[in-house]
Amino acid sequence: MRKIALIAFWLLFAGIAAIAITLPISIQTHLVTAVLMLALMLLVKLFRLEGIWRLLLLAFGTALVLRYAFWRTTSTLPPISQIADFIPGFLLYLAEMYSVLMLGLSLFVVSEPLPSRPATKLEPDDEVPQVDVFVPSYNESEELLAGTLAAAKAMDYPADKLTVWLLDDGGTLAKRQSANADQAEAAQDRHVRLMALAAALQCNYLTRDRNEHAKAGNLNNGLAHSKGDLVAVFDADHAPSQDFLQQTVPYFARDHRLFLVQTPHFFLNPDPLERNLQTYDTMPSENEMFYGVIQRGLDRWNASFFCGSAAVLRRTALETTNGFVGKSITEDAETAIDLHAKGWNSLYVDRPLIAGLQPATFASFIGQRTRWAQGMLQIMMMKFPLFKRGLSMSQRLCYMSSTMFWLFPITRMTFLFAPFFYIFFDLQIFTASGGEFFAYTMTYMLANMIMQNYLFGKWRWPLISELYEYIQSVHLFPALFSVVLNPNKPTFNVTAKDETTVRSRVSEIGTPFFIIFLILLVGLGFTIYRLYAEPYKAEITLVVGGWNLFNLIIAGCALGVVSERKEARQNQRVRVDRTCQIRTPDGSWLEGAIVDVSSAGLGVRLRSSRSGVTKDSLSHLRFEPYSAIENPEMALDVRNVVTSENGTLLSCQFVLNTPNDFRLMADLLYANSEQWSERLNSKRINVGIIEGVLRFLWIALYQTSRGLSYYVRFGKTPAVKATRAPRASR
Numbered sequence: 001m002r003k004i005a006l007i008a009f010w011l012l013f014a015g016i017a018a019i020a021i022t023l024p025i026s027i028q029t030h031l032v033t034a035v036l037m038l039a040l041m042l043l044v045k046l047f048r049l050e051g052i053w054r055l056l057l058l059a060f061g062t063a064l065v066l067r068y069a070f071w072r073t074t075s076t077l078p079p080i081s082q083i084a085d086f087i088p089g090f091l092l093y094l095a096e097m098y099s100v101l102m103l104g105l106s107l108f109v110v111s112e113p114l115p116s117r118p119a120t121k122l123e124p125d126d127e128v129p130q131v132d133v134f135v136p137s138y139n140e141s142e143e144l145l146a147g148t149l150a151a152a153k154a155m156d157y158p159a160d161k162l163t164v165w166l167l168d169d170g171g172t173l174a175k176r177q178s179a180n181a182d183q184a185e186a187a188q189d190r191h192v193r194l195m196a197l198a199a200a201l202q203c204n205y206l207t208r209d210r211n212e213h214a215k216a217g218n219l220n221n222g223l224a225h226s227k228g229d230l231v232a233v234f235d236a237d238h239a240p241s242q243d244f245l246q247q248t249v250p251y252f253a254r255d256h257r258l259f260l261v262q263t264p265h266f267f268l269n270p271d272p273l274e275r276n277l278q279t280y281d282t283m284p285s286e287n288e289m290f291y292g293v294i295q296r297g298l299d300r301w302n303a304s305f306f307c308g309s310a311a312v313l314r315r316t317a318l319e320t321t322n323g324f325v326g327k328s329i330t331e332d333a334e335t336a337i338d339l340h341a342k343g344w345n346s347l348y349v350d351r352p353l354i355a356g357l358q359p360a361t362f363a364s365f366i367g368q369r370t371r372w373a374q375g376m377l378q379i380m381m382m383k384f385p386l387f388k389r390g391l392s393m394s395q396r397l398c399y400m401s402s403t404m405f406w407l408f409p410i411t412r413m414t415f416l417f418a419p420f421f422y423i424f425f426d427l428q429i430f431t432a433s434g435g436e437f438f439a440y441t442m443t444y445m446l447a448n449m450i451m452q453n454y455l456f457g458k459w460r461w462p463l464i465s466e467l468y469e470y471i472q473s474v475h476l477f478p479a480l481f482s483v484v485l486n487p488n489k490p491t492f493n494v495t496a497k498d499e500t501t502v503r504s505r506v507s508e509i510g511t512p513f514f515i516i517f518l519i520l521l522v523g524l525g526f527t528i529y530r531l532y533a534e535p536y537k538a539e540i541t542l543v544v545g546g547w548n549l550f551n552l553i554i555a556g557c558a559l560g561v562v563s564e565r566k567e568a569r570q571n572q573r574v575r576v577d578r579t580c581q582i583r584t585p586d587g588s589w590l591e592g593a594i595v596d597v598s599s600a601g602l603g604v605r606l607r608s609s610r611s612g613v614t615k616d617s618l619s620h621l622r623f624e625p626y627s628a629i630e631n632p633e634m635a636l637d638v639r640n641v642v643t644s645e646n647g648t649l650l651s652c653q654f655v656l657n658t659p660n661d662f663r664l665m666a667d668l669l670y671a672n673s674e675q676w677s678e679r680l681n682s683k684r685i686n687v688g689i690i691e692g693v694l695r696f697l698w699i700a701l702y703q704t705s706r707g708l709s710y711y712v713r714f715g716k717t718p719a720v721k722a723t724r725a726p727r728a729s730r
Contacts, residue, residue, distance in 0.1 A: 230314060376403045
């Protein structure tokens with residue numbers, strides 16, 4: 001009933017708005033009305049009002065957006081007879097209308113997101129279904145896989161109901177029999193080593209004859225060789241917490257038409273923007289807006305979809321689509337849309353229950369986003385959600401929002417270069433006076449910023465979305481056109497994992513950003529010249545020049561993103577607080593606390609300042625694990641010792657030689673999901689529009705200078721490929 005009420009509200013409002021926005025009123029009347037509506041929206045935002053006030057804010061914001069769209073359509077397009085003005089002007093208009101459409105779809109999706117579900121667990125009398133855990137792998141290291149498999153095996157679930165599968169696509173029969181002797185030898189060596197690893201960790205190893213249909217084919221091979229009622233999927237670098245199945249499996253007994261329980265992706269390391277701008281510890285990550293708000297909004301309309309990992313799916317549902325669908329290169333969303341169309345339900349649990357790694361280098365980041373963008377565009381072209389039979393109208397709108405979003409590179413590039421048509425060529429692609437621009441465009445932009453900050457303020461700072469979209473658009477723009485020309489052309493490329501940058505450098509794909517920045521800078525110079533040479537056009541020149549200046553600020557900040565910092569620490573530390581004991585050289589045990597941990601080592605603080613433990617010595621650690629591990633003791637290589645009045649701080653490396661060592665490492669790093677929730681919540685602070693914009697401007701100013709200095713110092717040196725981070729170093 002609530003869904004029907006929401007839809008009815010928007011339909012009623014749309015009808016009233018359609019009449020109101022077409023009323024012929026003066027600029028002054030529009031401006032006064034717009035200012036009043038903006039003031040009311042600000043009051044709702046400042047006092048954080050919810051319920052009907054939330055809908056009122058969105059209604060006022062939508063009205064201002066539609067009024068702008070109406071004015072833009074009826075009053076600002078160049079005459080078609082002036083073809084040189086009309087063509088670029090009409091392309092800009094289409095880009096703006098796309099933005100308006102996407103804003104409308106996104107407001108529908110997040111108009112009232114479902115609240116986060118409370119923690120749950122299997123009760124003693126609950127049915128316990130058989131669960132198969134799939135860990136698909138292609139080229140990941142043995143050490144990375146060991147941590148994930150150990151964490152999956154340690155999940156809190158009856159051992160006789162849990163089977164963990166390592167699905168190895170890097171050791172297929174075709175690879176082991178390759179005509180290239182070196183490749184065949186490497187594949188055979190991988191095959192033997194991973195078989196031994198899986199056996200040591202009490203997991204099943206499975207490969208296949210050939211790499212057909214990429215990840216979807218690998219998962220379907222796992223389905224063909226397993227029999228569990230439910231299937232949990234974890235990427236090779238996504239290790240689950242101990243309570244993952246307890247928090248997800250119970251929902252399947254409550255809804256027998258439920259095909260999916262999806263959880264968010266939490267990352268232990270920063271993405272290239274966070275690392276190079278040094279915002280990882282203070283600013284919400286890019287993916288948090290999607291997992292923190294949008295997926296909950298999709299869940300309201302039964303449209304939350306499979307994200308490729310950190311999810312549990314029902315086997316009987318997958319059998320209706322002959323397994324995971326692999327026509328596109330985003331098998332996850334494609335599988336979800338087909339199952340939703342068959343009447344199956346999905347559910348989203350807004351709680352981080354896995355910890356993973358995201359691309360460390362800018363090139364790998366763009367490679368991953370290219371696959372997502374091309375795959376979602378394939379789905380839109382092949383399945384076109386708006387007319388897909390079996391979906392409800394709300395699901396159609398949700399999937400249209402999810403797929404059409406990835407067209408943003410086209411509009412972002414249009415907005416980037418549109419000012420040049422006036423600045424360099426004196427083309428009139430937007431016919432409006434300065435007063436009209438202020439009355440309509442500025443109020444539209446302010447309404448948009450208020451709505452965005454109200455809805456996503458805790459998960460996304462002002463202007464950060466524009467930066468993320470820009471840094472992706474430069475390379476995604478041609479990639480999207482390749483899909484349009486040939487929807488079947490894109491191939492599945494595995495995202496590089498566990499990388500590190502060995503030295504400071506400019507990204508090997510960073511040159512276009514410096515070229516664009518230079519063009520924008522020349523545009524700024526032309527703007528200043530035209531203000532001096534053509535004072536009678538100052539009004540329009542200031543408007544277009546301001547637009548170009550905004551683009552220049554974004555582009556300058558992007559120079560810092562593509563200027564890769566050297567990583568002093570190759571594995572990201574996670575703060576923890578767990579009691580432990582360290583063995584001293586004389587064989588006694590000292591009380592201490594583990595203060596941080598990574599996949600390669602940990603920090604231990606001892607209460608005593610006279611521990612006897614020395615640098616470059618071998619010691620042993622024991623602690624109380626969350627899971628049942630028979631011998632909770634492991635060797636450590638002490639790399640540094642710092643003594644003070646408050647005790648001794650040891651920096652140690654793991655010595656990972658046995659399956660038990662990997663189990664203990666996984667217990668320390670992955671078992672407790674509460675620490676991930678605490679980390680996310682510590683950064684979810686709405687800094688507000690003014691403070692957020694000022695912070696961004698300061699970051700952009702500094703990163704522009706840093707990016708230019710990197711180009712001078714490192715831009716002419718050959719690009720060095722990012723290397724795998726050694727698992728034995730911290």
